[in-house]
Amino acid sequence: MTFAELRASGLTRASISQALQTGGLRSLRRGVYERLGCCPAVTDAAAHGGSLACVTAAEHLGLWVAEHDGGLHVGLRRNARAYPHGGCACIPHWNDDHAKVSAFGVPSVRVVLRQILRCQGLEAFFVALESALRQRRLSKADIAWLGAHTNPAARDAIAFARTDADSGLESLLRWRLRRHGLSVRTQQSIVAVGRVDFVIGRRLIVEVDGAPNHDGESHRHKDLVRDANAAAWGFVTLRFDYALVVHDWETVELAILGHVDRGLHL
Numbered sequence: 432m433t434f435a436e437l438r439a440s441g442l443t444r445a446s447i448s449q450a451l452q453t454g455g456l457r458s459l460r461r462g463v464y465e466r467l468g469c470c471p472a473v474t475d476a477a478a479h480g481g482s483l484a485c486v487t488a489a490e491h492l493g494l495w496v497a498e499h500d501g502g503l504h505v506g507l508r509r510n511a512r513a514y515p516h517g518g519c520a521c522i523p524h525w526n527d528d529h530a531k532v533s534a535f536g537v538p539s540v541r542v543v544l545r546q547i548l549r550c551q552g553l554e555a556f557f558v559a560l561e562s563a564l565r566q567r568r569l570s571k572a573d574i575a576w577l578g579a580h581t582n583p584a585a586r587d588a589i590a591f592a593r594t595d596a597d598s599g600l601e602s603l604l605r606w607r608l609r610r611h612g613l614s615v616r617t618q619q620s621i622v623a624v625g626r627v628d629f630v631i632g633r634r635l636i637v638e639v640d641g642a643p644n645h646d647g648e649s650h651r652h653k654d655l656v657r658d659a660n661a662a663a664w665g666f667v668t669l670r671f672d673y674a675l676v677v678h679d680w681e682t683v684e685l686a687i688l689g690h691v692d693r694g695l696h697l
Contacts, residue, residue, distance in 0.1 A: 472503060473537075475521070481507040483537050484524040485546040486555070491537055495562040495599035496547070497555040498677060504550070506538060524550065541573040548585055554606060557588045561602040564594045593617065600639040600676050601628055607680060613691065623660040632696030636661055636668040637687065639676055667695050 438447075472491060476483050484506030486496045502522040509525060524546055526538075538546070540563050548556035563569050569577075578586050591609065595618045596602045608615055608631075619630045629637040640654070658668040667690060671683050690696060 475503055476505045480512055481505040481523070481526075484526070485522075485543065485550045486559075488537050488543045489547060489559050489562075492540060492543065492568070493566070494540070494543075494559050494568070495602075497551065497558050497599065497603065499551060499555070504546075506546070522550075539573075540568045541576055544577060545581060548581055553584055553588060554603070556585060557592065557606050558599045558602045560589065561592050561594075561596045562599060564592055565596055567594075597628070598639070598641055600641060600673060603676055604629070604637070604639055604671075604683070607684070608687070611688065611691075613696075621661060621666065622664055624657050624664070624666075627657075627661075630666075631687065631691065634666045635687075635690055635696035636666050638668065638670045640670060640672050 438444075472487060473483060476487070482488075482505070483491050485504035486499045487504040488506075489496045500522070502520045504524060505521045506524045506526045515521075537543075544556060544560055544563065547559050560569075574589060578589060581589075588606075591606075593605075596605070597618070601617065605615055605617065613631050616630045617628065618626055620626050621630075621636070624636075627636045628639055631637060638654075654670065658670070661668050669686055669690065671686075675683050
């Protein structure tokens with residue numbers, strides 16, 4: 432918090448001084464203070480002179496984001512000064528008037544999404560957007576604001592986005608398959624199988640398995656049972672994990688298109 436924010440919260444100069452002496456507050460730089468137990472990422476951003484931004488803010492808000500550079504993305508006010516600090520690898524974002532936040536604040540979800548679009552590109556924007564929609568973090572007014580404050584490609588992505596993606600992997604796969612013009616239905620219920628991630632055409636099931644949900648022999652056995660039941664009803668199943676979708680998309684794409692080319696989806 433800034434000194435002014437501490438005073439506005441009811442603290443006197445004497446109580447601020449006492450908190451600094453006892454460790455309840457820590458001075459990050461002149462006029463900016465950290466309360467005991469504050470999030471390390473928020474603290475580092477404040478030490479740099481700003482607040483969380485872009486993919487760092489999205490992660491802090493609980494949104495699924497695509498893999499990125501790993502640096503701390505910091506929003507800085509216009510004409511503000513940056514303060515490099517120990518171990519600093521901060522990535523600055525020069526905020527506009529829509530991103531006004533306090534020293535330890537986080538921009539709104541819609542502003543964070545626009546920052547991701549500008550910094551990380553359209554695919555990362557789409558994945559974070561579907562995560563926000565899934566969590567009901569965007570109102571109709573927020574979506575309209577995004578449409579008015581982005582570009583035609585982003586507006587097209589907004590129109591394509593859905594609210595039922597269970598993970599960013601599902602968003603990523605649907606986005607990357609889009610250019611092939613396939614009939615891709617999401618979160619479909621199959622007799623004797625249950626709900627599956629995707630059905631392409633009439634009978635090609637595609638499942639994307641995040642490691643936390645499918646590690647271990649018990650989960651592996653359940654997946655095999657599901658795939659066998661699907662086959663009994665005339666479906667073909669392709670199953671991909673996180674590493675394949677994120678780091679080896681070419682293999683995933685070739686596998687899906689190979690089945691499509693042979694008509695196994697019809």
